[in-house]
Amino acid sequence: MRNIKMTIQYDGSKYKGWQRLKNNDMTIQSKIENILSKMTGENIEIIGSGRTDGGVHAIAQVANFKTNCSIGVSEIMDYMYKYLPEDIVVTKIEEVNERFHSRYNAKSKTYIYKIWNDTYHNPFLRKYYEHIDQKLDIEAMKKGASYLIGEHDFSSFKSSRSQKKSNVRTVYSIDITRNESIVEISIHGNGFLHNMVRIIVGTLLEVGLYKKRPEDIKDILQKKDRSLAGPTASPKGLYLFNIEY
Amino acid sequence: MRNIKMTIQYDGSKYKGWQRLKNNDMTIQSKIENILSKMTGENIEIIGSGRTDGGVHAIAQVANFKTNCSIGVSEIMDYMYKYLPEDIVVTKIEEVNERFHSRYNAKSKTYIYKIWNDTYHNPFLRKYYEHIDQKLDIEAMKKGASYLIGEHDFSSFKSSRSQKKSNVRTVYSIDITRNESIVEISIHGNGFLHNMVRIIVGTLLEVGLYKKRPEDIKDILQKKDRSLAGPTASPKGLYLFNIEY
Numbered sequence: 499m500r501n502i503k504m505t506i507q508y509d510g511s512k513y514k515g516w517q518r519l520k521n522n523d524m525t526i527q528s529k530i531e532n533i534l535s536k537m538t539g540e541n542i543e544i545i546g547s548g549r550t551d552g553g554v555h556a557i558a559q560v561a562n563f564k565t566n567c568s569i570g571v572s573e574i575m576d577y578m579y580k581y582l583p584e585d586i587v588v589t590k591i592e593e594v595n596e597r598f599h600s601r602y603n604a605k606s607k608t609y610i611y612k613i614w615n616d617t618y619h620n621p622f623l624r625k626y627y628e629h630i631d632q633k634l635d636i637e638a639m640k641k642g643a644s645y646l647i648g649e650h651d652f653s654s655f656k657s658s659r660s661q662k663k664s665n666v667r668t669v670y671s672i673d674i675t676r677n678e679s680i681v682e683i684s685i686h687g688n689g690f691l692h693n694m695v696r697i698i699v700g701t702l703l704e705v706g707l708y709k710k711r712p713e714d715i716k717d718i719l720q721k722k723d724r725s726l727a728g729p730t731a732s733p734k735g736l737y738l739f740n741i742e743y
Numbered sequence: 744m745r746n747i748k749m750t751i752q753y754d755g756s757k758y759k760g761w762q763r764l765k766n767n768d769m770t771i772q773s774k775i776e777n778i779l780s781k782m783t784g785e786n787i788e789i790i791g792s793g794r795t796d797g798g799v800h801a802i803a804q805v806a807n808f809k810t811n812c813s814i815g816v817s818e819i820m821d822y823m824y825k826y827l828p829e830d831i832v833v834t835k836i837e838e839v840n841e842r843f844h845s846r847y848n849a850k851s852k853t854y855i856y857k858i859w860n861d862t863y864h865n866p867f868l869r870k871y872y873e874h875i876d877q878k879l880d881i882e883a884m885k886k887g888a889s890y891l892i893g894e895h896d897f898s899s900f901k902s903s904r905s906q907k908k909s910n911v912r913t914v915y916s917i918d919i920t921r922n923e924s925i926v927e928i929s930i931h932g933n934g935f936l937h938n939m940v941r942i943i944v945g946t947l948l949e950v951g952l953y954k955k956r957p958e959d960i961k962d963i964l965q966k967k968d969r970s971l972a973g974p975t976a977s978p979k980g981l982y983l984f985n986i987e988y
Contacts (some may be wrong), residue, residue, distance in 0.1 A: 509866040554866070585866045621830045622752040622800070627865055 499564045500575065501598055504544075504561045504591065505590035506530070511625055515552040516559070518713075521610075526550075526586060531559070533581045537574070538567040547600045551693070553733030555626070557610075558589070562600045567603035568617070576648035600741075606670065608630035608686045609618040609695045609742040611703065612729065613703075627632060628735035631695055634706035636676050643672035643720060646698060656699070657730070658691035660724045667691065672724035674702070684739070691732050701728035744809045746843055749789075749803045750835035755977065756870055760797040761804070771795070771800070771831060775806070778826045779978045781817070783812040788938060791824065792896045792986040793852065798978030799869070802855070803834070805986045807845045822838070845986075850914065853985040854940045856976065858948075861924035871883070873980035879951035881921050884928075887950035888917035890964060891943060895935055898967035900946070902975070903935035910967075912936065919947075923941035929984070938975050946973035 509524055518527040527544060534542040544563040550556060569577075571591045578588040596600040613628040614620050615634050646655075646669050653665040668685040683702065685695055701718065710728065718726045763772040771960055772789060779787040790808040815820075816836050823833040857863045859872040860879050891900075894913040901910060914932040928947065930940055946963065949955040955973065963971045 507866055509869075579863060584864065584869055587863050587866055588861060618824060618832050618834060619829065621752055621832055622871055624754075624829055 499594065501562055501594050501596045502563055503560065503562045503570070503592050503594045503598060503600070504530075504578075504588050506556060506561060507587045508555050508556050508559065509626075510555045511551060512711075513552060516546055516548075516550045526556075526559075527561075528588055529583060530578075532587075533578060534563060535575050536730050537569065538565050538658075540565055540567065545600045546633040547604045548690075548738075550736075550738055551733055554736045554738065555734075556738040558740050559738050560600050560604070560743075562594065562598060564596075576742075585707070603743050604741050605691075606686060606688050606742045607688070607690065607738065608684060608742070610737045610739045611683040611685070611695065611699045612735045612737065613681040613683070615676070615681045616681055620679070622734055624733060628732050630681075630703065630707070634676075634681055634709055635708065636681065637708065638708070638712050639674050639702045639706040641696075642702055642710070642715045642735065643674060643683075645713070645715040646672060650719055651722055652654055652694055652719070654724055654727045655694050655697040656691035656724065657693035657697070658724060660694075662691055665691060667694070672698075672702075682712045696731045696733065696736060697724075697727050697729075699731040699736075703731065704728040744811055744841065746807055746841045748805065748807045748810055748837050748843060748845070749775075749823075749837045751801060751806060752834050752872075753801050753804065754802045754830040755795060755798050760799065761791055761793075761795045764954050771801075771804075772806075774828060774830055774987075775823075775829055775833075778823060779808060779810075779825075782814065783810050785810055785812065787953040790845045792849045793935075793983075795981075796846055796941075796978055797981050798849050798983045799983065800979075803985050805845050805849070805988075806982050807839065807843055809841075814969070839932050848988050849934075849986050851931060851987045852983070853929060853937070853987070855982045855984045856928040856930070856940065856944045856955045857977055857980045857982065858926040858928070859924055860921070860926045862909060865924070870979060875926075875948065877951070877952055877960050878954065879921075879926055879948070881926065881951065881952070882955050884919050884947045884951040885917075887955070887960045888919060888928075889945075890899055890958070890960040891917060896965070897939055898966055899963045899972045900939045900942040901936035901969065904940035904971060905939075907936055910936060912939070915925075916945075917943075919937065924944050941971050941976045941978065941981060942974075944976040946979075948976065949973040 544561040621627040649668040673684040789808040790804040864874040918929040
């Protein structure tokens, strides 16, 4: 069977997230599977690198699927571009080794969180950036973030719905930059628990607003207690940026 | 009477344009006037620097209004921010000399037209950038634009609905830049006829796509015939960027 790898960009605003749901077809996975199934005449199931929650965006999500159809890669591209809703775009398609698996082979992932940090919200970015009206202390946030780098048990930074066997993950880097009113937090790690990126961001924002001290992060991490971390940041500022294989 | 000058940013996507209409309150002017009238208890009329068409955006539109109310400038700001829809933001308010007039005193205006120039559209920019899927020849566009610089009769570049007495305007500069897939056309002039910026852009796009030669622009300008110029570019890529006083 052919194994096809796709790179997918989506504005997640309208969707219930990546994963197919039983009674709701407003998920990215269903939109793509429905079109691929129609195109191939097969019952196509796509394997994503991981799920994204409702409202979360992707710059470059990766998914693969197996098919017996003989349709060329560029024809698949054209077909997808023609029939997908305009908030989902397949930006790349390649035929890969049949053993390639989008989730199992992912070595690491990068997420970016975008914030509009100015007194008033920006009418053009309001749906794609979280708005924080008080000035964030970036240096304090960087210091707070430094405690999260490395291999840790991230139990304090996961949703109670998260059911992974191990809560140990490695965060390789957290970069925080300001460009005028735009603040971006880029997080690179070998994997993330449910809501982990958004809870890390929510906690770092509290540090940037002086509601927590940078060194509190160390303590929160050690206590393995979700209630000590900050709130789960809004999905609208979150982008799955890259999957590294 | 006090004279209040406002700087206004808006996402024009949902609106019928700047100017108040008799039977439709989906205009920027009505949204602002209604709130100011409610706040002051007066029948407030605002004077804009000029109209923007339906779907056109503004980074910094300017308008002023006269009032007898004694409400402070920062309170007006807060009130506007609280009650305006989230796609309109008043970014600055100042009390000015009573003779200041947003339209009569405007010395020049700058518009920016934003284009996403890549094979596939960008899900995040699709509402705010015009999408052109063939690669634009920026050098050809720059050469074409050079014929428009200076004082000219722009009859070929105005909507037939334009009813200004004179069609002579001065274009000070047209800057065209590419940053990866983003192409921006910035036009600075002492005033613009109805649809003039969008027809200039529509014509320059045809030059960039080799449907017209750069030197055709010179001819189009001289013939004073709207039918010779290119189409009126979509409003979604157009931004009123600045008013110079």
